[in-house]
Amino acid sequence: xxxxxxxxxxxxxxxxxxxxxxxxxxxxxxxxxxxxxxxxxxxxxxxxxxxxxxxxxxxxxxxxxxxxxxxxxxxxxxxxxxxxxxxxxxxxxxxxxxxxxxxxxxxxxxxxxxxxxxxxxxxxxxxxxxxxxxxxxxxxxxxxxxxxxxxxxxxxxxxxxxxxxxxxxxxxxxxxxxxxxxxxxxxxxxxxxxxxxxxxxxxxxxxxxxxxxxxxxxxxxxxxxxxxxxxxxxxxxxxxxxxxxxxxxxxxxxxxxxxxxxxxxxxxxxxxxxxxxxxxxxxxxxxxxxxxxxxxxxxxxxxxxxxxxxxxxxxxxxxxxxxxxxxxxxxxxxxxxxxxxxxxxxxxxxxxxxxxxxxxxxxxxxxxxxxxxxxxxxxxxxxxxxxxxxxxxxxxxxxxxxxxxxxxxxxxxxxxxxxxxxxxxxxxxxxxxxxxxxxxxxxxxxxxxxxxxxxxxxxxxxxxxxxxxxxxxxxxxxxxxxxxxxxxxxxxxxxxxxxxxxxxxxxxxx
Amino acid sequence: xxxxxxxxxxxxxxxxxxxxxxxxxxxxxxxxxxxxxxxxxxxxxxxxxxxxxxxxxxxxxxxxxxxxxxxxxxxxxxxxxxxxxxxxxxxxxxxxxxxxxxxxxxxxxxxxxxxxxxxxxxxxxxxxxxxxxxxxxxxxxxxxxxxxxxxxxxxxxxxxxxxxxxxxxxxxxxxxxxxxxxxxxxxxxxxxxxxxxxxxxxxxxxxxxxxxxxxxxxxxxxxxxxxxxxxxxxxxxxxxxxxxxxxxxxxxxxxxxxxxxxxxxxxxxxxxxxxxxxxxxxxxxxxxxxxxxxxxxxxxxxxxxxxxxxxxxxxxxxxxxxxxxxxxxxxx
Numbered sequence: 001x002x003x004x005x006x007x008x009x010x011x012x013x014x015x016x017x018x019x020x021x022x023x024x025x026x027x028x029x030x031x032x033x034x035x036x037x038x039x040x041x042x043x044x045x046x047x048x049x050x051x052x053x054x055x056x057x058x059x060x061x062x063x064x065x066x067x068x069x070x071x072x073x074x075x076x077x078x079x080x081x082x083x084x085x086x087x088x089x090x091x092x093x094x095x096x097x098x099x100x101x102x103x104x105x106x107x108x109x110x111x112x113x114x115x116x117x118x119x120x121x122x123x124x125x126x127x128x129x130x131x132x133x134x135x136x137x138x139x140x141x142x143x144x145x146x147x148x149x150x151x152x153x154x155x156x157x158x159x160x161x162x163x164x165x166x167x168x169x170x171x172x173x174x175x176x177x178x179x180x181x182x183x184x185x186x187x188x189x190x191x192x193x194x195x196x197x198x199x200x201x202x203x204x205x206x207x208x209x210x211x212x213x214x215x216x217x218x219x220x221x222x223x224x225x226x227x228x229x230x231x232x233x234x235x236x237x238x239x240x241x242x243x244x245x246x247x248x249x250x251x252x253x254x255x256x257x258x259x260x261x262x263x264x265x266x267x268x269x270x271x272x273x274x275x276x277x278x279x280x281x282x283x284x285x286x287x288x289x290x291x292x293x294x295x296x297x298x299x300x301x302x303x304x305x306x307x308x309x310x311x312x313x314x315x316x317x318x319x320x321x322x323x324x325x326x327x328x329x330x331x332x333x334x335x336x337x338x339x340x341x342x343x344x345x346x347x348x349x350x351x352x353x354x355x356x357x358x359x360x361x362x363x364x365x366x367x368x369x370x371x372x373x374x375x376x377x378x379x380x381x382x383x384x385x386x387x388x389x390x391x392x393x394x395x396x397x398x399x400x401x402x403x404x405x406x407x408x409x410x411x412x413x414x415x416x417x418x419x420x421x422x423x424x425x426x427x428x429x430x431x432x433x434x435x436x437x438x439x440x441x442x443x444x445x446x447x448x449x450x451x452x453x454x455x456x457x458x459x460x461x462x463x464x465x466x467x468x469x470x471x472x473x474x475x476x477x478x479x480x481x482x483x484x485x486x487x488x489x490x491x492x493x494x495x496x497x498x499x500x501x502x503x504x505x506x507x508x509x510x
Numbered sequence: 511x512x513x514x515x516x517x518x519x520x521x522x523x524x525x526x527x528x529x530x531x532x533x534x535x536x537x538x539x540x541x542x543x544x545x546x547x548x549x550x551x552x553x554x555x556x557x558x559x560x561x562x563x564x565x566x567x568x569x570x571x572x573x574x575x576x577x578x579x580x581x582x583x584x585x586x587x588x589x590x591x592x593x594x595x596x597x598x599x600x601x602x603x604x605x606x607x608x609x610x611x612x613x614x615x616x617x618x619x620x621x622x623x624x625x626x627x628x629x630x631x632x633x634x635x636x637x638x639x640x641x642x643x644x645x646x647x648x649x650x651x652x653x654x655x656x657x658x659x660x661x662x663x664x665x666x667x668x669x670x671x672x673x674x675x676x677x678x679x680x681x682x683x684x685x686x687x688x689x690x691x692x693x694x695x696x697x698x699x700x701x702x703x704x705x706x707x708x709x710x711x712x713x714x715x716x717x718x719x720x721x722x723x724x725x726x727x728x729x730x731x732x733x734x735x736x737x738x739x740x741x742x743x744x745x746x747x748x749x750x751x752x753x754x755x756x757x758x759x760x761x762x763x764x765x766x767x768x769x770x771x772x773x774x775x776x777x778x779x780x781x782x783x784x785x786x787x788x789x790x791x792x793x794x795x796x797x798x799x800x801x802x803x804x805x806x807x808x809x810x811x812x813x814x815x816x817x818x819x820x821x822x823x824x825x826x827x828x829x830x831x832x833x834x835x836x837x838x839x840x841x842x
Contacts, residue, residue: 317725317726338728341728347726349726354723355720355722355723355726356720356726357720357723358715358716358720358723358724358786359719359720360715360719360786360787361715361716361786365715365716369716369723369727372709372712372713373709376708376709379709380707380709381707381709
């Protein structure tokens, strides 16, 4: 649409300029004197650890967060952005992290939500006109394949994200802010979303893209801005950056590769869990694998490969159709969480907030949840014992908090994940199953979690099963990798290469 | 290691005090409301209102409501609700009346009434837990169902009841305190103990706060709610028996005033309808407010509909204040 003006725009200077913006929450300085600018048709990636100020900065531009000081300019003119509405009028559109769609309405309505064309009388919606407008909007983004008549709830997840973006791009869009849109997606899904963002930027819209996935960032960015502790610590153009540079400026220290402890190979080969002939209604068909004490087995698979519900099924939270799960030589009752727990299995789910944490409760209550029975006498929780047990794991895992009684929501994502790990470590589980253990976790905490899992496996001889959609994670952490495709194990190998894993996972697709 | 354990508890207890203070402040808002009510009624009718006898009268008037609210609180915290308690009260009074008329021993009658309460509670629980029907809709349905049943059984008649056992309950006053009031305090105390000290109490909060997280941590997501519905039915049966003793009558219309006042008391006490948050202490103060309101209005000979208006306003203000304080907490 705006393609022809693109060069003019570039000559005029940046579309969006944010100058010396500061923001503090209580005593915490979230942003101090930050300036960034975005040119037309440019993709600017904001990178930083959790709490570095990315979301605050994006929120200020989108009018969700009020700034303490600083100025915002659109095409050289100062604008006063005080609400999402004023931001939108100024041409700054937000595609937020959570999908904000009406699942029971069709695609047409969702794309145009709140901006319906009307007939002569302003309260009569022109549905035919709507369909034309929605079709135009989608096809300008190269999304003609989305059926306008389907309900959003009937669309695959990626398409929902596409609809969300199409909806944000109302006429007059100059800047699109995409705050971690790829977080819930698999890599294949994310790459198709990135393609869409490219299309949008080609049309002259400047994009601010926030992501935790560094590969993705290096792949898509025209320019990268790294934030740390509320300040811009590094800024570089596409070809000047490398992953090492990104990580070291994010962390403020040289990136340390995981130090593989020398003990890793001498694990005792004791069979912890044997799964055979597992079939579920959730896409697992005839799955076999074994898990040993003292090793980390990584299971990798793309979305829809059967990977998604494997952890839940092994833990008894979903009942499989058939198959055997044998722990320590004994079959466990399928579909019973209690039976799994009593056999010493622990499970850290993928969705921390919806499946793991009690958001209203304290850190202590979250840690001891699965172990209360043992910490009690005649049904009465022994306060001292509970406190000491929780304290012990908070210290061991260096969970950063002033008090065990603080709300669990006061912790960062990485520390929240450690709370969930503590919940199972406290029970003394012998088999630990983790679904996407570092999703939405900053780089520093990621390393800590990896080191912790290694320590568990190699020193405490726990059998660790990591189920993940992150190919780097699976390569980095696993002693052995199993790849799932179409519900079966397609590859099972000690220390495979990235090539091998990717081939096994995608073979049929490409 | 030794160093941290010797030091951190003191740091922690200081923090804990702060947390308690925050909670106390919220219940202080309720206390303030109660205090203002007492001050107002006291200034208007000093010689009658501010007496020990009247305090006892207020407490006696609060027993049925208080006992049901004490059972409803954990149920709502767990993410459930039971709006059928009013009808269960009516049903049990009718059953008590019917059975006494047959000449059955009154102790047995009371036991049967209580068993009926547990049974109807289990029915509610079964529909919610096993069949998966929404709790509000389930109990709205059974509310109507039990109420109808009470009318059918009694043919709409009110019967008056005189019985030695009931009189004993009504007139026994160790240390000048009626036994009904003692029962109320024992039940409230037990509920508080369960909430604060036991695994069951903690699991109730977990269940209401995040059902899936509770399930994935091995918390029973079926037996626990089933038990809570049974307890709620049981509490309504106790309330029914107490009402029969207090009024000396059984009628299918008896429970109607409790249709919503139980839930109102729990919500006024700061328990979240969404589950996961609430307290027995808050409920107890709220029951006190409701009982004081009705007693005060009676003393001032104000019309009772003025009382419901005041109650409605108080409920909305209390919830509003709670929401604002929650919001400011999460903003930090």
